[in-house]
Structure formats: structure tokens, C-alpha cells
Amino acid sequence: MSSPGTATAVERRTQPAAPAILRAVNLRRTYADGQVTALNDVSLEVHPGEYVAIMGRSGSGKSTLLNLLGALDRPDQGEIYFEGEALSKQRNLDSFRAQRIGFVFQSFYLLPTLTAIENVQIPMFEGPLNPTQRADRARELLKIVNLEHRLNHLPMELSVGERQRVAIARALANEPAMLLADEPTGNLDSTNEAEVLDLFDRLHRERNMTLVVITHSQDVADRAERTVHLRDGRIVADVVAHHTPNSSRS
Amino acid sequence: MSFFSIPLKSLLRRRTRSALTILGLGIALAAVISLVGISQGFERSFVRMYQRRGVDLLVQRSGGGNRKDKTLSVKLDPKLRAIKGVRDVDGGLMDMIAMPEFDQFAIILNGLPGNSPELTRANVIDGRRLEPTDERSLMLGKVLALNIGAKVGDDVKIYEQPYKVVGIYESPTVFENGGAIILLEDLQRLTDLNGKVTGFAVSIDHPGNEAEVARIAREIQALEPHLEAMRPDKLVAEVQEVKAAKATAWITSAIALVIGAIGMLNTMVMSVFERTREIGTLRAIGWRKSRVMRLILLEATFLSISGAVAGAIAAVGITKIMSSLPLTNGYIGSEIAPAVFVQGFVIALLVGFFGSLYPAWWGASLSPIEALRRK
Numbered sequence: 001m002s003s004p005g006t007a008t009a010v011e012r013r014t015q016p017a018a019p020a021i022l023r024a025v026n027l028r029r030t031y032a033d034g035q036v037t038a039l040n041d042v043s044l045e046v047h048p049g050e051y052v053a054i055m056g057r058s059g060s061g062k063s064t065l066l067n068l069l070g071a072l073d074r075p076d077q078g079e080i081y082f083e084g085e086a087l088s089k090q091r092n093l094d095s096f097r098a099q100r101i102g103f104v105f106q107s108f109y110l111l112p113t114l115t116a117i118e119n120v121q122i123p124m125f126e127g128p129l130n131p132t133q134r135a136d137r138a139r140e141l142l143k144i145v146n147l148e149h150r151l152n153h154l155p156m157e158l159s160v161g162e163r164q165r166v167a168i169a170r171a172l173a174n175e176p177a178m179l180l181a182d183e184p185t186g187n188l189d190s191t192n193e194a195e196v197l198d199l200f201d202r203l204h205r206e207r208n209m210t211l212v213v214i215t216h217s218q219d220v221a222d223r224a225e226r227t228v229h230l231r232d233g234r235i236v237a238d239v240v241a242h243h244t245p246n247s248s249r250s
Numbered sequence: 251m252s253f254f255s256i257p258l259k260s261l262l263r264r265r266t267r268s269a270l271t272i273l274g275l276g277i278a279l280a281a282v283i284s285l286v287g288i289s290q291g292f293e294r295s296f297v298r299m300y301q302r303r304g305v306d307l308l309v310q311r312s313g314g315g316n317r318k319d320k321t322l323s324v325k326l327d328p329k330l331r332a333i334k335g336v337r338d339v340d341g342g343l344m345d346m347i348a349m350p351e352f353d354q355f356a357i358i359l360n361g362l363p364g365n366s367p368e369l370t371r372a373n374v375i376d377g378r379r380l381e382p383t384d385e386r387s388l389m390l391g392k393v394l395a396l397n398i399g400a401k402v403g404d405d406v407k408i409y410e411q412p413y414k415v416v417g418i419y420e421s422p423t424v425f426e427n428g429g430a431i432i433l434l435e436d437l438q439r440l441t442d443l444n445g446k447v448t449g450f451a452v453s454i455d456h457p458g459n460e461a462e463v464a465r466i467a468r469e470i471q472a473l474e475p476h477l478e479a480m481r482p483d484k485l486v487a488e489v490q491e492v493k494a495a496k497a498t499a500w501i502t503s504a505i506a507l508v509i510g511a512i513g514m515l516n517t518m519v520m521s522v523f524e525r526t527r528e529i530g531t532l533r534a535i536g537w538r539k540s541r542v543m544r545l546i547l548l549e550a551t552f553l554s555i556s557g558a559v560a561g562a563i564a565a566v567g568i569t570k571i572m573s574s575l576p577l578t579n580g581y582i583g584s585e586i587a588p589a590v591f592v593q594g595f596v597i598a599l600l601v602g603f604f605g606s607l608y609p610a611w612w613g614a615s616l617s618p619i620e621a622l623r624r625k
Contacts, residue, residue, distance in 0.1 A: 094537065095536065103534055113263040122532065122535065125537065170535070
């Protein structure tokens with residue numbers, strides 16, 4: 001049997017011509033003073049406008065990889081290049097996350113005291129917009145996620161699907177280069193899941209948004225153009241779908 | 251949405267806890283403002299009393315402390331008058347008496363010579379002034395008269411001796427309103443201090459000339475080795491009772507403040523711990539540590555300001571009540587100097603800042619991943 005991560009185990013995808021927006025090289029991340037290896041020798045490229053799903057069982061290293069790709073954590077070994085620049089050389093990762101990455105979490109993590117429109121403005125405090133511009137932009141983003149009628153509702157007054165859409169609008173606040181979503185439909189029923197996935201499709205198709213979605217759901221992964229499979233901290237498959245995201249559904 | 255509205259909404263969300271913190275800090279601040287205000291008012295009232303009398307220098311026995319006899323001989327009077335530049339000298343004896351039957355325990359009894367300018371200046375609102383021939387008579391301050399229910403013509407017992415009320419006076423200073431005046435000879439007799447005074451109030455020709463004042467003070471002190479001549483404000487600040495009142499006020503205030511600060515720390519720690527995930531989210535989406543710290547410190551600042559406002563209002567109420575109670579209205583005024591309120595606000599902000607510094611630092615220093623993992 002071939003070992004995971006070797007050339008024979010990984011079905012390599014055809015490389016798009018555009019330079020990678022994100023390039024991870026030989027990432028290794030261990031915990032408990034090196035006793036637990038969460039990621040081992042993981043290399044990955046994501047190109048502008050790609051829709052990539054990262055799949056794997058619990059403990060496969062998906063979240064660790066997402067944390068590294070999103071500059072929430074640093075690898076023990078290896079390097080991540082974003083738009084050609086090494087993250088290890090970035091002096092201010094907070095600013096990098098605020099400006100270049102949009103995060104969508106499984107549990108939404110909206111601030112419960114703020115309304116939808118206010119929650120969407122939160123990342124914009126790290127940007128150049130004044131309060132009026134922030135409100136205008138938040139309104140615009142909530143319109144994109146079809147929540148223009150729920151602007152002044154608190155999270156507790158929204159359905160879980162609506163909350164996740166507010167979180168997606170928040171992730172788009174600073175016009176990031178890439179959306180990183182960690183089990184974005186994990187807390188949603190099938191109807192809300194479909195709504196959120198349709199929204200991802202739309203962002204990808206209409207805005208050429210680069211999407212990296214961590215999931216253990218095949219249904220979610222099926223929407224992506226490409227699925228990277230992780231097992232025991234290694235990439236064991238990197239598969240390009242034989243359909244476009246939209247053609248898979250009719 | 252402004253940045254300020256985020257911590258404000260967070261506080262409104264936890265109304266009960268915010269209200270309790272404001273209450274705790276408010277009580278602490280009320281203690282500080284009222285106690286310090288009262289002690290400073292105590293001092294200010296004395297100073298004002300001397301200023302109103304046109305006293306430029308007060309002469310008393312130096313050293314203070316626990317010396318039993320702190321009096322001076324009336325024979326100093328002509329020697330003081332003989333100093334060049336001295337306009338007037340008014341010797342008086344001061345005693346503190348109690349009337350327990352009326353719950354009056356700190357009445358200032360002034361013994362003044364029958365020809366004292368202070369008697370001439372007294373604002374008599376009922377009856378008449380004390381005359382040099384008025385033996386075993388007295389004038390009551392307006393508040394004292396009210397507290398003991400005495401009217402002109404009544405007899406009031408001082409050291410078990412009956413004294414006839416000949417007049418009731420009103421003064422802008424709380425001590426005088428809560429006190430009484432008898433003739434110097436009467437008080438000397440009552441206290442077995444014949445020929446003695448507590449001190450001399452000296453008026454001088456050119457009080458604005460500091461060099462002149464200093465020269466006269468030096469000449470007075472040169473008269474006898476134990477003499478001390480000081481400006482009233484400096485002397486009052488040195489009075490043991492005033493010092494003790496101020497020290498007690500600050501010690502009590504410090505205890506109240508420590509409790510207030512612990513309350514603030516507790517609230518902010520709980521607030522930050524409860525919102526670890528929210529803070530993790532803010533950090534994950536790119537908020538800088540400094541912005542997270544500012545958010546938490548701002549929340550504490552809002553609490554502090556609210557606590558200070560509540561404390562200031564409560565302090566005004568407390569002093570108003572205390573200045574109207576018969577037990578205390580003889581020596582507690584209702585006035586609090588604006589500077590004391592400013593001090594209170596500064597203290598509240600400092601308590602808020604230091605009480606929230608650790609939680610703010612802790613919250614801001616959390617790694618986003620760790621914060622998001624917490625339940």
C-alpha cells in the first residue's frame with residue numbers, strides 16, 4: 001500500500017496558468033511539545049478564483065491547516081506564501097488577516113449585542129472607512145447575502161441560516177482576496193445549508209472569489225471545483241471535480 | 251456605528267452586572283467624595299471663619315501635640331499690639347463642650363472679651379449682642395439654638411451652670427452656627443483658666459505684603475520662645491483634629507476604593523472570560539491587540555464614569571443629610587468643593603483603568619485559536 005502523501009496516492013490536479021494566490025510548502029505543525037503531529041509535510045497551492053474543499057475526518061488536520069492558511073497560527077516547519085509573500089516575513093499578521101482573508105466559522109461567532117449591520121462593520125474598523133462609509137458598505141454586503149430586510153436585527157432574532165449569511169457578509173467586509181470557511185454548514189439544516197452553499201457558488205461565479213472550505217460533508221465538497229483530502233495530517237488526494245460547481249446541481 | 255457604541259452595547263446587554271458594578275463603585279466614590287469633602291469643608295470652614303474676621307495671623311502656643319495646657323497669657327496682648335504694623339489683637343479662649351441630653355457632642359464654645367470686634371460683627375438674628383457686662387449670658391449659633399430648642403431668654407446649662415440666652419446669631423461658617431459665644435472671663439472661670447486665652451487673632455495694616463507679614467510673625471515669635479504665629483490657613487492645616495479628620499477620610503476612602511477596584515476587576519474579568527470567543531473572533535478577523543484592549547478599557551471607563559456620576563450624586567445627598575441631622579449639623583456643612591468632585595472622577599477613572607488593565611491585557615493576549623476553542 002502506498003503511503004499517504006506520496007505521488008501515487010495523490011491524484012494531482014492540473015495546474016491553472018495563473019500564479020498561486022496561496023502556496024503552502026512542506027507545512028509541519030506539532031502540538032504537546034512535538035508529541036502530536038497535526039500536519040506533516042503538507043504542500044498546497046490555491047489559485048485565484050478557485051473553489052477548494054478540504055476534506056477529512058475529525059483529527060485529520062483540517063482545522064490546523066485552515067489555521068495556518070489563515071495566519072491564525074504559525075507552522076513549526078515550512079512556509080506559506082500569500083500572493084507571493086511569505087507569511088513568516090509579515091510583520092503584522094492581524095492586518096494581513098483583516099485585509100486579505102475573510103473567515104467564516106461553523107458557529108458564526110457574531111457579536112450578540114450588535115445588529116446584523118453592525119456585526120458586518122466590525123472588520124472595517126481595521127480599514128480606512130469612516131462610520132457612514134462603513135454602514136453603507138455593510139448595507140451593500142447584506143444585500144448581496146439577501147438580508148437587506150434584516151439589517152437591524154440582533155443575531156438572536158435571526159435564523160441560523162441568516163446568521164451564517166451575516167457572518168459571510170462580515171467576512172467580505174474588507175474585500176478579502178480569499179474566503180476561508182471552517183465547516184460553514186456544520187450547524188445548519190439542509191435548507192439553510194443549501195442557501196449558504198448557493199451563496200458561496202454565487203460569490204465564486206460572480207465575484208471570482210477564491211474559496212477554501214473545510215468540511216467533512218461530501219455534499220459541501222461536491223460544490224467545490226477541487227477537493228483536497230487529508231488523513232493523519234497529510235494530503236492523500238487532491239482531486240479536480242469533473243463538473244463546474246453549478247453544473248452539479250440543476 | 252462608532253467604536254464607542256460597541257462597549258456601550260456590551261454593558262447594556264449585561265444590565266444587572268453593569269448596574270451592580272456602578273453601584274459598588276458609586277458607593278466607594280460617594281464615600282471618597284463625601285468624607286474628603288467633609289474633612290476639607292471642616293478645614294475650609296475654619297479658614298473662612300478667620301478670613302471673615304479679617305484675621306491675618308493667628309498666635310498660639312507652638313508645638314501642639316498633647317501638651318495639656320496649650321493656652322497663652324492675656325498679658326501678651328499689649329506686647330502684640332506694640333509690634334509695628336499690628337492693627338488689632340483679639341484674644342479668645344476656645345473650648346469644646348457637649349450637651350448629651352440634646353445629642354450634641356462637639357459644640358465650639360468661644361470666650362471673647364466684651365469689647366471684641368467679633369462680637370460687634372456678629373449677625374444677630376434674634377435678641378441682642380453680648381455686652382461687656384453680660385455675665386452668665388451667652389449667644390447661640392442659629393443651628394445650635396435649633397438643635398437644643400433654645401430661644402432668647404431661656405437658660406442653657408454649660409458645665410452645669412445656667413447661662414441666659416441673650417441673642418441668636420447667624421454665620422456663614424458651619425462651626426459658628428453650631429457653636430456658642432460667652433464672655434472670655436466666664437469661660438476662663440468655667441475652665442479654671444483665669445488670665446488665659448487659646449490664642450490671639452492678629453490683624454495687620456498691610457496683610458497683602460508677604461514680607462511684612464513674615465516680619466511681624468518673626469517679631470511675634472521672638473516675644474516668647476513657645477509662640478507660633480501663622481497665617482490662618484496654614485495653622486488650620488496643622489491642627490491635629492483637622493489632620494486627623496483628613497487622614498481618617500482618606501483611610502476610609504482608600505478602603506472603599508480598594509473594594510470598588512476589586513468589584514471593577516471582578517466585573518471586567520468575568521466580562522472578558524465570558525466573551526473569550528467574541529474576543530477570539532475579533533482577533534481572528536484582524537483586530538489588533540491594542541484595539542481589543544481599547545475595547546475592554548473603554549468598557550471599564552464607561553463603568554467608571556457612571557460610577558463617578560452615581561457617587562457624586564450620592565455624596566451630595568449624604569452630605570446634605572448629614573448637614574441637616576442635629577447630631578452632625580453643627581460641624582458638617584453641605585458644601586463640597588468642586589476640586590473634590592474632580593478628585594473623585596480622577597480616582598474613578600484610575601480605579602477603572604487599573605481594575606481592567608489585567609483583564610484587558612489577558613483578553614488581548616489570547617491567541618485567536620485558543621480563544622475560539624474555549625467554551
